[in-house]
Amino acid sequence: MTQAIVVEGLRKKFGHREVLHGLDFAVERGTVFGVIGPNGAGKTTTMRCLLDIIRPSAGSIAVLGEDPRRAGTGLRRRIGYLPGELHLENRTTGRRMLEHFEAISGPVQPGYIDQLAERLDLDLDRQSRKLSKGNKQKLGLLQAFMHQPELLVLDEPTSGLDPLVQQVFHAMVREAVDGGATVFLSSHVLSEVQQAADAVAILRDGEIVTVSTVEALRTAAVRQLRFTSTGTEAPDVGALLGRVPGVANIAVRELPADGHAAGTVEATATLSGHVQPLVQELARLNLTDLVLEEPDLEEAVLTLYTGTSPAPGHGEGPGSNNASGSGSRPAARKEGAHRA
Amino acid sequence: MPKILPLFTKALTDSWRSTLAWALGLTAAIMLYLPLYPSIGGNSQMQDLINALPPEMTKALNYDQIATGPGYTQATLFGLIGFLLMSMASVGWGAAAVGGDEESGLLELTLAHSVTRVQVVLERAFALIVRTVVLSALVFLLVLVLNRPSELGIDVGHLFGAVVLFAALALLSGTAALCAGALTGRKVYGIAAGAAVAVLGYVFNAVGRQSPDVDWLLNLSPYHWAYGNSPVTNGADWGAAWGLLGISAALIAVGAAALQRRDVGV
Numbered sequence: 001m002t003q004a005i006v007v008e009g010l011r012k013k014f015g016h017r018e019v020l021h022g023l024d025f026a027v028e029r030g031t032v033f034g035v036i037g038p039n040g041a042g043k044t045t046t047m048r049c050l051l052d053i054i055r056p057s058a059g060s061i062a063v064l065g066e067d068p069r070r071a072g073t074g075l076r077r078r079i080g081y082l083p084g085e086l087h088l089e090n091r092t093t094g095r096r097m098l099e100h101f102e103a104i105s106g107p108v109q110p111g112y113i114d115q116l117a118e119r120l121d122l123d124l125d126r127q128s129r130k131l132s133k134g135n136k137q138k139l140g141l142l143q144a145f146m147h148q149p150e151l152l153v154l155d156e157p158t159s160g161l162d163p164l165v166q167q168v169f170h171a172m173v174r175e176a177v178d179g180g181a182t183v184f185l186s187s188h189v190l191s192e193v194q195q196a197a198d199a200v201a202i203l204r205d206g207e208i209v210t211v212s213t214v215e216a217l218r219t220a221a222v223r224q225l226r227f228t229s230t231g232t233e234a235p236d237v238g239a240l241l242g243r244v245p246g247v248a249n250i251a252v253r254e255l256p257a258d259g260h261a262a263g264t265v266e267a268t269a270t271l272s273g274h275v276q277p278l279v280q281e282l283a284r285l286n287l288t289d290l291v292l293e294e295p296d297l298e299e300a301v302l303t304l305y306t307g308t309s310p311a312p313g314h315g316e317g318p319g320s321n322n323a324s325g326s327g328s329r330p331a332a333r334k335e336g337a338h339r340a
Numbered sequence: 341m342p343k344i345l346p347l348f349t350k351a352l353t354d355s356w357r358s359t360l361a362w363a364l365g366l367t368a369a370i371m372l373y374l375p376l377y378p379s380i381g382g383n384s385q386m387q388d389l390i391n392a393l394p395p396e397m398t399k400a401l402n403y404d405q406i407a408t409g410p411g412y413t414q415a416t417l418f419g420l421i422g423f424l425l426m427s428m429a430s431v432g433w434g435a436a437a438v439g440g441d442e443e444s445g446l447l448e449l450t451l452a453h454s455v456t457r458v459q460v461v462l463e464r465a466f467a468l469i470v471r472t473v474v475l476s477a478l479v480f481l482l483v484l485v486l487n488r489p490s491e492l493g494i495d496v497g498h499l500f501g502a503v504v505l506f507a508a509l510a511l512l513s514g515t516a517a518l519c520a521g522a523l524t525g526r527k528v529y530g531i532a533a534g535a536a537v538a539v540l541g542y543v544f545n546a547v548g549r550q551s552p553d554v555d556w557l558l559n560l561s562p563y564h565w566a567y568g569n570s571p572v573t574n575g576a577d578w579g580a581a582w583g584l585l586g587i588s589a590a591l592i593a594v595g596a597a598a599l600q601r602r603d604v605g606v
Contacts, residue, residue: 014603014606048448048603048605051451051452052451053448053451053452053603053604053605054603054604054605054606055603072456073454073455073456074454076452076453076454077453077454079452081449081452083445083448083449083452085445086445086449087444087445087446087448087449088446089354089446091354092354100346100350101449101453103343103346103350104346104347104450104453104454104455105453105454106454143449
């Protein structure tokens with residue numbers, strides 16, 4: 001049993017409206033699997049099916065080797081779940097709420113709740129109705145993590161959390177995975193999944209568009225390039241850029257002489273794919289400034305959402321594995337001097 | 341730490357405020373109504389006043405039996421104000437137990453834990469029963485305490501039987517609310533179903549008693565099954581009590597089976 005979740009042909013109809021059109025995916029044990037997609041794509045419905053909160057219309061699901069429909073309470077004890085729309089009771093404290101969840105799930109290591117609460121900077125003795133959205137989300141995370149389950153199913157886990165707490169959350173995810181747990185999480189923003197996930201499924205209108213690694217997505221993604229150079233004519237710079245595979249949207253202009261050295265050229269372009277050929281060409285220029293931005297995975301994913309091909313001049317799809325994907329990033333960073 | 345019946349204990353502890361509020365309401369009603377009996381029931385002027393009322397009205401309000409202590413208690417407390425308060429309490433709790441919980445989004449997270457849906461319905465229904473029993477026991481004790489000072493002259497055995505029917509009648513509305521809530525996942529349908537059982541039962545009784553032409557309506561009235569023979573005066577019809585409790589049990593079972601089969605929170 002190396003797979004924590006196996007979903008085959010999962011369909012879900014609400015009345016006549018089918019919201020999941022036959023999903024197939026598998027999540028390896030000990031990995032973080034992210035699902036991204038716009039609101040209404042079916043992320044929450046998929047997760048609810050895993051927890052047996054709603055029942056599939058067709059297809060099969062195996063969670064930790066068991067069918068959630070039949071497995072009963074024993075299986076759910078091994079899962080920690082954070083709903084996408086977290087609703088908590090109002091007239092109680094976080095501590096009492098967690099005691100109740102411990103009673104219907106558990107067992108929780110003594111002191112572990114307080115330890116997590118401290119990490120998340122959450123006051124457990126406040127009335128829950130007085131908690132901010134972020135603090136409620138912390139409580140939701142706490143109840144999902146506290147019994148150290150084998151599988152974490154987290155629907156939009158970082159929603160409402162400030163960046164500092166998001167870092168704590170990512171650390172908690174890593175620790176859980178290091179301890180052998182599997183994490184299945186969703187988001188409508190990629191940056192969230194990108195940090196945590198080993199593999200990413202992109203869901204659109206109830207169908208999986210692609211399952212890919214974050215690295216492969218990164219290779220497919222488009223980077224913004226901007227630089228200034230001296231001593232080369234604008235048309236020559238344009239021609240030089242045109243020779244580099246994956247470069248598009250080239251705009252070159254000569255800057256006015258005042259305040260700049262004579263013959264200063266500013267160029268902008270986009271790059272998809274590998275960085276190395278670009279760097280080789282740029283080495284011929286006398287650069288005074290260079291910015292090669294982090295790939296905007298969000299944009300890469302959006303092109304997948306809308307169904308158009310990724311970036312112009314780029315042959316490989318995001319699903320293809322590219323060994324040099326990871327190597328290209330430091331090269332870009334090395335020279336990325338000033339960020340605007 | 342493993343707890344016994346965690347959902348039951350939670351339902352009880354979560355509702356202690358409302359239980360206390362309904363208990364205070366019932367206490368206030370009993371303390372207002374029953375001590376008035378010596379100046380109303382035994383008073384010939386009051387009897388004249390009631391005789392002057394249209395007979396349809398006195399029948400509808402059960403005021404035709406108001407001249408005796410047990411009849412007065414039956415008509416005012418068990419038949420009217422107590423019935424009203426207990427039904428409201430029971431319907432509110434029943435509708436909130438599953439339908440309200442689902443509508444507020446809380447049920448999803450509960451079900452994601454190590455509980456079964458049948459367990460959720462049964463433990464919460466049990467909590468509803470216990471609260472109804474507690475309020476009914478309070479009513480029993482208060483009437484018992486006032487029996488002598490208010491010159492009611494109620495037989496304790498008859499009082500016990502009447503309280504059992506009082507509880508069973510309220511429970512019927514409450515379980516109807518719970519069942520409808522579990523079927524639909526909406527609190528408002530639970531309240532509608534529970535209120536329908538209570539109100540229609542009352543109305544069918546009131547109308548059915550008006551003339552033999554419409555007395556078939558009495559057969560449809562749980563209110564009449566329970567109170568048709570004036571249990572405070574004459575002792576309980578235990579068959580009616582078992583019947584009411586049996587229907588409640590069936591409603592709980594239907595609610596559990598319905599929740600077991602459907603999607604939650606959609």
